[in-house]
Amino acid sequence: MIxxxxxxxxxxxxxxxxxxxxxxxxxxxxxxxxxxxxxPLFLFIIVxxxxxxxxxxxxxxxxxxxxxxxxxxxxxxxxxxxxxxxxEAAYEALVNDLRDAYEAKTAAVIGMRLNYxxxxxxxxxxxxxxxxxxxxxxxxxxxxxxxxxRWGEIEYWRAIKASSGxxxxxxxxxxxxxxxxxxxxxxxxxxERTIYxxxxxxxxxxxxxxxxxxxxxxxxxxxxxxxTTSQRLSRILLVLVLIPxxxxxxxxxxxxxxxxxxxxxxxxxxxxxGMISEPLSLIFNRIGVYIAMVHILLPFxxxxxxxxxxxxxxxxxxxxxxxxxxxxxxxLSVYLPQTLPGLAAGxxxxxxxxLGFYIxxxxxxxxxxxxLGYLIAEFATRSGNWGMSSAVGVLLLLGVAVxxxxxxxxxxxxxxxxx
Amino acid sequence: MSSTxxxxxxxxxxxxxxxxxxxxxxxxxxxxxxxxLTILGPSGSGxxxxxxxxxxxxxxxxxxxxxSGQSLRNVPPFRRNMGVVxxxxxxxxxKTVFQNVAFPLVQRKISKPAIAEQVGEALxxxxxxxxxDRRPNxxxxxxxxxxxxxxxxxxxxNLLLMDEPLGALDKKLREQMQxxxxxxxxxxxxxxxxVTHDQAEALTMSDRVAVMDEGCIQQTGTPQEIYERPGxxxxxxxxxxxNNLDGTVERIDGDDCEVRLVSGDIVVARxxxxxxxxxxxxxxxxxxxxxxxxxxEAHPNRFQGEVVEVIYFGDHxxxxxxxxxxxxxxxxxSAIDSGxxxxxxxxxxxxxxxxxxxxxxxx
Numbered sequence: 001m002i003x004x005x006x007x008x009x010x011x012x013x014x015x016x017x018x019x020x021x022x023x024x025x026x027x028x029x030x031x032x033x034x035x036x037x038x039x040p041l042f043l044f045i046i047v048x049x050x051x052x053x054x055x056x057x058x059x060x061x062x063x064x065x066x067x068x069x070x071x072x073x074x075x076x077x078x079x080x081x082x083x084x085x086x087x088e089a090a091y092e093a094l095v096n097d098l099r100d101a102y103e104a105k106t107a108a109v110i111g112m113r114l115n116y117x118x119x120x121x122x123x124x125x126x127x128x129x130x131x132x133x134x135x136x137x138x139x140x141x142x143x144x145x146x147x148x149x150r151w152g153e154i155e156y157w158r159a160i161k162a163s164s165g166x167x168x169x170x171x172x173x174x175x176x177x178x179x180x181x182x183x184x185x186x187x188x189x190x191x192e193r194t195i196y197x198x199x200x201x202x203x204x205x206x207x208x209x210x211x212x213x214x215x216x217x218x219x220x221x222x223x224x225x226x227x228t229t230s231q232r233l234s235r236i237l238l239v240l241v242l243i244p245x246x247x248x249x250x251x252x253x254x255x256x257x258x259x260x261x262x263x264x265x266x267x268x269x270x271x272x273x274g275m276i277s278e279p280l281s282l283i284f285n286r287i288g289v290y291i292a293m294v295h296i297l298l299p300f301x302x303x304x305x306x307x308x309x310x311x312x313x314x315x316x317x318x319x320x321x322x323x324x325x326x327x328x329x330x331x332l333s334v335y336l337p338q339t340l341p342g343l344a345a346g347x348x349x350x351x352x353x354x355l356g357f358y359i360x361x362x363x364x365x366x367x368x369x370x371x372l373g374y375l376i377a378e379f380a381t382r383s384g385n386w387g388m389s390s391a392v393g394v395l396l397l398l399g400v401a402v403x404x405x406x407x408x409x410x411x412x413x414x415x416x417x418x419x
Numbered sequence: 420m421s422s423t424x425x426x427x428x429x430x431x432x433x434x435x436x437x438x439x440x441x442x443x444x445x446x447x448x449x450x451x452x453x454x455x456l457t458i459l460g461p462s463g464s465g466x467x468x469x470x471x472x473x474x475x476x477x478x479x480x481x482x483x484x485x486x487s488g489q490s491l492r493n494v495p496p497f498r499r500n501m502g503v504v505x506x507x508x509x510x511x512x513x514k515t516v517f518q519n520v521a522f523p524l525v526q527r528k529i530s531k532p533a534i535a536e537q538v539g540e541a542l543x544x545x546x547x548x549x550x551x552d553r554r555p556n557x558x559x560x561x562x563x564x565x566x567x568x569x570x571x572x573x574x575x576x577n578l579l580l581m582d583e584p585l586g587a588l589d590k591k592l593r594e595q596m597q598x599x600x601x602x603x604x605x606x607x608x609x610x611x612x613x614v615t616h617d618q619a620e621a622l623t624m625s626d627r628v629a630v631m632d633e634g635c636i637q638q639t640g641t642p643q644e645i646y647e648r649p650g651x652x653x654x655x656x657x658x659x660x661x662n663n664l665d666g667t668v669e670r671i672d673g674d675d676c677e678v679r680l681v682s683g684d685i686v687v688a689r690x691x692x693x694x695x696x697x698x699x700x701x702x703x704x705x706x707x708x709x710x711x712x713x714x715x716e717a718h719p720n721r722f723q724g725e726v727v728e729v730i731y732f733g734d735h736x737x738x739x740x741x742x743x744x745x746x747x748x749x750x751x752x753s754a755i756d757s758g759x760x761x762x763x764x765x766x767x768x769x770x771x772x773x774x775x776x777x778x779x780x781x782x
């Protein structure tokens with residue numbers, strides 16, 4: 001240390017600074033190089049991952065239609081407190097807005113939006129819009145109620161107020177079986193709409209069981225692949241594990257239908273050999289979903305486990321044995337702890353992938369085996385309700401997001417190296 | 420040593436993995452209480468397999484291993500009470516040094532305070548006190564080696580088995596650890612079976628060396644016996660440096676014999692691996708036994724030769740000589756004696772004593 005201090009003093013501060021500057025320059029070059037190397041990946045992630053997720057988050061709260069299509073009505077209901085039926089001005093605004101909307105051919109759009117609030121609202125809006133141009137003078141209120149007496153019911157006006165945007169929490173609340181009442185309070189949604197929590201718990205439950213089955217099948221398998229002295233056996237088993245990766249998910253799932261249905265290969269065989277008299281129901285129920293999902297997800301558990309197990313030398317178990325540990329004790333205290341990082345990484349992969357399953361439960365599951373993915377698809381493709389679709393997507397995203405810290409808490413810091 | 424001192428006996432032990440080739444072939448070996456026995460051999464000689472069978476990780480295909488007179492056939496490793504030190508140490512990476520050393524005691528359900536005391540003592544023994552909280556990957560190779568030693572000794576095993584434990588260390592550390600292990604053995608008196616391919620290691624550390632090749636024990640004996648009186652050409656060449664002279668037995672005279680070399684020269688040697696006149700043989704002489712220009716010594720083997728090369732080693736010079744029709748005969752001479760006096764091209768006389776020269780099986 002003394003020598004070093006002397007040297008610094010002798011060479012002076014100036015040269016010391018220039019050395020630092022050189023170091024900084026070198027580091028800057030290295031950093032730039034690193035940035036250049038990851039830039040394509042970074043852009044890719046922004047475009048295909050960050051942007052879509054932000055867009056989903058935005059769509060789940062975005063509610064711009066009513067102010068655009070019914071601008072006057074939106075302005076009036078914004079002032080209205082929702083306590084009693086709105087006054088003549090509101091009816092006049094609505095009549096004018098609907099007439100314009102009909103001409104602009106946007107009435108169907110706003111009808112659909114309002115239908116999310118109360119079913120039947122769409123046809124009511126369409127009919128009113130079609131006839132709105134006949135109402136040319138006051139009293140607008142009486143004329144509207146004359147057209148459809150539901151215009152005299154306060155719920156429909158509250159629905160309009162709730163839809164008046166430009167942002168809404170209804171989709172997110174609905175995704176957890178809640179709704180915002182007209183007075184601003186949040187409460188439980190009516191029973192016919194409280195399906196989301198059921199789907200959410202079912203999704204987690206199915207994913208958890210798939211994970212349990214995957215571990216029960218995959219752990220011993222990975223152990224065998226990693227520890228067998230026969231190169232041939234380990235290669236064959238690895239190929240068997242990897243085969244699911246080589247065929248499309250849809251084809252594999254369809255193959256399970258062929259195999260598992262009542263007149264399928266498995267049932268035919270079992271009936272023919274006389275093991276069962278009636279075909280087992282192996283598909284279009286939870287069993288089918290488990291079989292198909294475990295088959296698809298098994299590699300995601302086996303491969304990280306295998307990677308970790310391959311690096312545990314045989315000598316560890318031998319050492320444990322020589323030190324007096326019985327096989328079970330040696331496994332629990334020496335082998336298992338060393339495989340935890342792989343087990344955690346694999347489990348997380350399986351769980352996250354399982355949570356997002358859609359095609360497989362849709363094809364091999366029954367009505368009560370559908371998962372959140374099914375709801376998302378339903379909203380997006382059938383009813384075109386992108387708001388609800390996004391909100392359920394957000395729910396799924398949050399479900400995955402809470403998994404990670406739970407995992408870290410369970411397995412300790414640094415246990416997950418893959419993710 | 421009497422047979423009561425035998426702690427382990429290999430009785431006609433054979434091991435094959437593929438059913439065709441024996442990795443270990445009819446092995447008979449006694450290991451005595453308290454000795455430091457080294458099994459020395461090249462890779463693939465079956466020495467590690469022998470050790471693994473003793474530890475119980477491999478099952479003999481036939482034959483029996485006995486410990487204190489009891490067959491070990493159905494005794495699993497965890498009941499054999501043998502400490503094993505592996506080549507890669509096999510320390511458990513997820514456990515601290517303390518937990519690693521405590522492992523055998525925990526398995527034996529010893530009370531916590533007793534464990535703390537014994538582990539502390541074991542770590543003191545290998546001079547690693549204060550390292551208990553570290554993880555194995557925070558230690559140097561030599562330190563990991565010591566932890567492995569402490570772990571294998573802390574439960575006072577009947578036998579300490581070591582499988583090339585110093586293979587991964589650099590030369591200097593290896594030599595230091597050799598001495599430390601030797602001292603530990605002297606202090607504790609535990610019977611040690613040590614497997615290595617390094618002949619220098621075997622010579623420095625052992626009470627007894629068993630040289631193994633192709634599944635068979637070639638020779639057992641003290642390091643001195645093995646080095647000075649090799650029983651076969653393999654042992655002579657595997658341990659230390661050696662000069663080989665091929666020839667045919669011309670005459671047998673009690674314990675000695677005359678060998679006619681390929682060059683036509685006659686060498687007188689001890690009769691070890693030959694039985695009758697006309698046998699082919701390889702005569703072995705250690706380089707340090709060759710004398711250059713022997714003055715007055717009545718060596719029966721004297722030859723005229725030429726220096727081909729002089730290699731300087733600091734403490735000695737190594738001369739490559741063209742003698743008796745060969746040009747690869749090596750003589751080690753003290754650097755002080757030879758100095759600059761000998762240089763390539765010099766004509767010299769080479770001689771060696773009868774008792775340093777052994778007629779062994781032909782190479």
